[in-house]
Amino acid sequence: MKKALVMLATAVAMSGAFAQTPAPASAPAGAMAAPAGKAGHERNVEDRIAYLHSQLKITSAQESQWNAFADVMRSNGETMGQLFQQRKTAANLSAIDDMKQYASIAQAHADGMKKLVDAFDPLYSSFSPEQKKLADVTFHQPGGPNGGPLHHGKGKGKGGKAAPAPASDAAQ
Template sequence: MKKTLVLLVSALSISGAFAQTPASSSAAPAMTAASNADKSARREQHVEDRISYLHQQLKITPQQETQWNAFADVMRSNGDTMTKLFQERRADKNISALDDMKQYAEITQAHADGTKKLVDAFQPLYDSMSADQKKLADTTFHESPPQGGRHPHRSGKKAAPSSDSTDKS
């Protein structure tokens, strides 16, 4: 019975995809724009959630708020830059492979530049931290973010041994 129900639901959902009329496909650009706005809003919310999490986790003091705000502003700016670049990338549907690679290079460079700005903004904050706060920062930045978010540099898997530690020849 369950198999039959699953097959029926699958068949109906597939047939619905093929039964679209030209009128319903004209709504696609509006749906895409709404979807992109939703993605942007979620990305902005993710940045704000991360800022709030770090503020709480690092136990930022009132005396550190100026340095903290500079760091948080860089996080927001980096998020805005990356959102803009990814929106531009999604908007270009018919680009050449070369232009696609150029866009990817631009995104990668923006990420590297943003990371440098983030380090520069974090340095004064880190320098102002107590020893306990520094331990918290060291631990927090090595852990995965809360709520299932992924750390951009860690997959949760242990790194494979490097070739020079295993290859003695």
């Protein structure tokens, strides 16, 4: 049970800011390093936002929708960072308190994802067909790493290039 909770907590942490795609090969060394406190976490979220902005080729006409989406990413990242910091500093929790704390993290993640989807929908609708293909590849990997649950933004194929989404998954 504890191993399952640790694995789930890791998955939630990795997806807390949504679409945490790997930094491009041209990113500076350490760009994907674990954040050192709040400033490091915020930097990682900002790096992710900048990467996605570039990857998705956001146009000036899409900036207001993009900004709404990025603001939700920031808010979600801040919320998840605070919850994981609280979890990290909590000592001597009973099993039930530990489970309750984790349930609140999982609920915050689900709530944050709903807000993110709501912000991404109008942005995605404004995308050109090329941008939609880029987004589909950037945010999709069938089965997730190691056949596990989906982890959006981990869709890198061999050679560090984004793997094309399978044709059968076009309706997702």
